[in-house]
Amino acid sequence: xxxxxxxxxxxxxxxxxxxxxxxxxxxxxxxxxxxxxxxxxxxxxxxxxxxxxxxxxxxxxxxxxxxxxxxxxxxxxxxxxxxxxxxxxxxxxxxxxxxxxxxxxxxxxxxxxxxxxxxxxxxxxxxxxxxxxxxxxxxxxxxxxxxxxxxxxxxxxxxxxxxxxxxxxxxxxxxxxxxxxxxxxxxxxxxxxxxxxxxxxxxxxxxxxxxxxxxxxxxxxxxxxxxxxxxxxxxxxxxxxxxxxxxxxxxxxxxxxxxxxxxxxxxxxxxxxxxxxxxxxxxxxxxxxxxxxxxxxxxxxxxxxxxxxxxxxxxxxxxxxxxxxxxxx
Amino acid sequence: xxxxxxxxxxxxxxxxxxxxxxxxxxxxxxxxxxxxxxxxxxxxxxxxxxxxxxxxxxxxxxxxxxxxxxxxxxxxxxxxxxxxxxxxxxxxxxxxxxxxxxxxxxxxxxxxxxxxxxxxxxxxxxxxxxxxxxxxxxxxxxxxxxxxxxxxxxxxxxxxxxxxxxxxxxxxxxxxxxxxxxxxxxxxxxxxxxxxxxxxxxxxxxxxxxxxxxxxxxxxxxxxxxxxxxxxxxxxxxxxxxxxxxxxxxxxxxxxxxxxxxxxxxxxxxxxxxxxxxxxxxxxxxxxxxxxxxxxxxxxxxxxxxxxxxxxxxxxxxxxxxxxxxxxxxxxxxxx
Numbered sequence: 001x002x003x004x005x006x007x008x009x010x011x012x013x014x015x016x017x018x019x020x021x022x023x024x025x026x027x028x029x030x031x032x033x034x035x036x037x038x039x040x041x042x043x044x045x046x047x048x049x050x051x052x053x054x055x056x057x058x059x060x061x062x063x064x065x066x067x068x069x070x071x072x073x074x075x076x077x078x079x080x081x082x083x084x085x086x087x088x089x090x091x092x093x094x095x096x097x098x099x100x101x102x103x104x105x106x107x108x109x110x111x112x113x114x115x116x117x118x119x120x121x122x123x124x125x126x127x128x129x130x131x132x133x134x135x136x137x138x139x140x141x142x143x144x145x146x147x148x149x150x151x152x153x154x155x156x157x158x159x160x161x162x163x164x165x166x167x168x169x170x171x172x173x174x175x176x177x178x179x180x181x182x183x184x185x186x187x188x189x190x191x192x193x194x195x196x197x198x199x200x201x202x203x204x205x206x207x208x209x210x211x212x213x214x215x216x217x218x219x220x221x222x223x224x225x226x227x228x229x230x231x232x233x234x235x236x237x238x239x240x241x242x243x244x245x246x247x248x249x250x251x252x253x254x255x256x257x258x259x260x261x262x263x264x265x266x267x268x269x270x271x272x273x274x275x276x277x278x279x280x281x282x283x284x285x286x287x288x289x290x291x292x293x294x295x296x297x298x299x300x301x302x303x304x305x306x307x308x309x310x311x312x313x314x315x316x317x318x319x320x321x322x323x324x325x326x327x328x329x
Numbered sequence: 330x331x332x333x334x335x336x337x338x339x340x341x342x343x344x345x346x347x348x349x350x351x352x353x354x355x356x357x358x359x360x361x362x363x364x365x366x367x368x369x370x371x372x373x374x375x376x377x378x379x380x381x382x383x384x385x386x387x388x389x390x391x392x393x394x395x396x397x398x399x400x401x402x403x404x405x406x407x408x409x410x411x412x413x414x415x416x417x418x419x420x421x422x423x424x425x426x427x428x429x430x431x432x433x434x435x436x437x438x439x440x441x442x443x444x445x446x447x448x449x450x451x452x453x454x455x456x457x458x459x460x461x462x463x464x465x466x467x468x469x470x471x472x473x474x475x476x477x478x479x480x481x482x483x484x485x486x487x488x489x490x491x492x493x494x495x496x497x498x499x500x501x502x503x504x505x506x507x508x509x510x511x512x513x514x515x516x517x518x519x520x521x522x523x524x525x526x527x528x529x530x531x532x533x534x535x536x537x538x539x540x541x542x543x544x545x546x547x548x549x550x551x552x553x554x555x556x557x558x559x560x561x562x563x564x565x566x567x568x569x570x571x572x573x574x575x576x577x578x579x580x581x582x583x584x585x586x587x588x589x590x591x592x593x594x595x596x597x598x599x600x601x602x603x604x605x606x607x608x609x610x611x612x613x614x615x616x617x618x619x620x621x622x623x624x625x626x627x628x629x630x631x632x633x634x635x636x637x638x639x640x641x642x643x644x645x646x647x648x649x650x651x652x653x654x655x656x657x658x659x660x661x662x663x664x665x
Contacts, residue, residue: 137590138645303472304475
């Protein structure tokens with residue numbers, strides 16, 4: 001009897017283990033696996049220089065994904081982050097005549113304002129976040145073109161692009177900032193009232209409302225967070241390139257959403273974690289970098305990522321009985 | 330007593346009439362908006378309301394329109410299709426590249442088969458595996474983009490002699506004085522609207538989109554129906570690729586990039602709910618045409634092309650907001 005109970009218990013543990021509820025999330029198993037694979041396949045992959053390089057390369061998508069995790073745990077989605085990134089990048093380079101600090105602050109402010117606007121519209125009008133941010137995605141791109149008049153900008157002040165390649169010890173500054181942001185977002189999600197409320201609103205909005213949570217405000221704060229991070233990612237990208245183009249950030253929303261979903265966050269809301277998202281971000285980063293090292297054309301990464309994303313969905317469905325409930329025909 | 334009853338009845342009838350008017354406005358609001366737009370643009374621009382200009386706009390809008398017709402069916406069934414943009418790139422590159430290699434008819438056949446296969450993959454994953462359609466088609470968007478680049482090796486493709494092939498008729502030809510793209514668009518829209526309204530398959534798609542569980546209990550084979558909607562969407566993309574490839578007589582690898590968003594914008598503007606179970610093809614046609622006419626009108630008024638994106642931003646949200654406000658009888662949501 002106890003043997004049966006034990007085996008049932010271990011099965012449940014296995015389920016929790018695999019579904020990311022407990023110790024290790026499946027995406028991290030995948031990250032470790034591909035890291036080992038590429039280390040064996042390529043001589044240059046496993047070096048401190050390359051690993052920090054991966055962190056810098058993924059910091060752009062990663063920062064957006066941090067904020068996107070909050071919005072998606074909320075049960076919303078933000079498609080406008082790519083355009084927000086582009087606007088922030090253009091502002092941070094284009095306004096440098098007023099000083100770098102002013103330019104960067106203006107860029108970040110633009111992201112915060114756009115996020116607040118998206119959040120306010122979702123809150124007050126009740127229009128689905130998908131539609132609101134789809135509109136913003138198209139419209140903000142228009143704003144970029146209005147501001148830049150279809151021109152690319154180049155940073156004349158080299159202090160700006162020097163920041164992008166500066167390091168503390170052997171670690172690039174951008175990677176450090178990214179990791180600190182991730183740590184901060186993890187703690188906020190796990191330890192603060194706002195983090196708890198974010199889960200509650202995504203899990204069951206009506207119950208959250210009845211429990212006295214100001215769900216509209218909670219959503220709006222999360223849209224501001226994702227707007228802030230998208231703008232920060234824009235500044236990061238601009239410092240790395242020392243320039244900005246009006247089309248910068250196209251498709252970044254897709255990459256960020258892919259990273260978040262790979263990390264186990266549910267589109268329906270109420271479930272997700274920053275650790276999972278970091279796994280998703282690193283999975284994308286390691287795959288891209290490792291396949292470059294193996295001199296595989298970049299096209300194949302797109303196909304492989306698509307296949308992995310679908311596989312993760314299938315595995316997730318097989319493990320979580322809850323997600324496949326409904327009558328079968 | 331009798332008088333009181335009469336008054337009561339009268340007032341009820343009056344209210345009913347008012348409600349009818351409201352629901353009529355809500356249903357036809359987008360049409361009204363369309364007519365107002367046309368009126369305003371024709372006030373400020375002489376050319377706008379000319380027959381030539383209108384035909385040009387409809388012809389330009391027909392590629393997005395053809396795709397939107399198919400995606401509308403998917404959305405009515407309660408799913409999304411974000412992969413249509415990449416699929417359009419794929420199909421266009423394929424048909425243009427194969428045109429000179431195996432001949433136009435074979436190229437079109439192979440292109441239709443390949444595109445339908447991609448649609449079948451979507452349909453299998455969403456219909457039979459029951460995965461989330463947003464993520465599946467997002468993954469397919471990326472995967473198909475990769476496939477296009479692998480197939481073409483990153484090179485643009487073109488047709489060597491555009492003048493010497495009947496393939497050019499699809500994008501450049503005229504039939505009875507009407508451009509062929511418009512005819513294909515209209516035919517597809519009419520056939521699929523009729524199918525959605527008058528066939529049992531159409532009814533089933535509405536039922537599945539409205540309440541999947543109830544639909545299954547009513548004996549509808551949900552898997553196959555959803556599978557079918559993705560085939561319809563892929564078929565429409567293939568038709569659009571035929572028109573696009575024939576019009577340009579060449580293709581870039583990313584020719585369809587971003588089309589999924591314009592298509593969605595048109596569908597949302599038309600008033601089809603993303604939740605499924607409601608909507609119609611003709612609404613989508615109007616939504617797509619509104620986007621086309623706004624683009625054209627703004628250009629004729631001398632604004633740069635990207636101003637249309639700002640206008641699209643505002644009207645998409647406004648259209649959905651007003652529709653919602655009408656349903657709940659209050660402009661704003663009250664929760665804190």
